Amino acid sequence: MPTSPEVxxxxxxxxxxxxxxxxxxxxxxxxxxxxxxLTPHKEISLVRQGNVAAAVDLGGVLVALAIPLAYSLKGSxxxxxxxxxxxxxxxxxxxxxxxxxxxxxxxxKRIQDGEMAAAALLVGAKLATAMIVAAAVAT
Numbered sequence: 001m002p003t004s005p006e007v008x009x010x011x012x013x014x015x016x017x018x019x020x021x022x023x024x025x026x027x028x029x030x031x032x033x034x035x036x037x038l039t040p041h042k043e044i045s046l047v048r049q050g051n052v053a054a055a056v057d058l059g060g061v062l063v064a065l066a067i068p069l070a071y072s073l074k075g076s077x078x079x080x081x082x083x084x085x086x087x088x089x090x091x092x093x094x095x096x097x098x099x100x101x102x103x104x105x106x107x108x109k110r111i112q113d114g115e116m117a118a119a120a121l122l123v124g125a126k127l128a129t130a131m132i133v134a135a136a137v138a139t
Contacts, residue, residue, distance in 0.1 A: 020082050024073050027083075031065045031090040035097060040108045053111045053119035060123030064130035065093055071134040089133055096129040 003011075036043055036058075046054035072085035101108065104125060110118035 016079075019079060020073060020076070023079060023082050024069050024086060027086040027090055028062070028065055028069055031069075031094065032062055034094060035061055035065070038094070038098065039101075041112045046112060051112070051114050053114045053116050056116065056119040057111050057122055060119075060126055061097070064097075064123075064126040065090065067127070067130040068093055068133040068137055071137045075137060085137060089137055092133050093130060096133065097126055100125045100129065 041054070043054045043058045047058060068089035069086055072089045073082055076082040076085055100122070104122060107118045107122050111122065
């Protein structure tokens with residue numbers, strides 16, 4: 001029984017899509033782990049202790065890392081492309097995060113102290129850099 005071209009395209013394309021998603025999610029998790037190691041405060045411990053500011057900051061970091069990864073995934077045509085652009089955007093994002101932390105010094109200590117205003121500003125700055133990196137990748 002012959003299958004339609006749509007079903008054939010799905011059957012051949014879906015496994016590739018899953019592989020691209022898996023590679024992108026692995027890069028997101030690796031980038032988040034690197035970020036956690038590089039931050040001056042121990043966000044996971046703070047989140048476990050109920051520090052809402054740390055949770056907001058870490059959640060914002062995950063979104064800010066995912067935005068450029070999503071754009072690099074959208075523009076990629078192969079698994080190698082996904083990996084190359086993904087690593088490049090993650091590296092740029094981590095550098096941008098570090099610069100934001102340096103410019104807005106004192107905020108990590110305020111996040112440790114549970115200050116939501118500091119977390120909101122830090123998340124905003126990190127999301128802004130993520131959008132700029134994503135737009136650069138999309139061009």
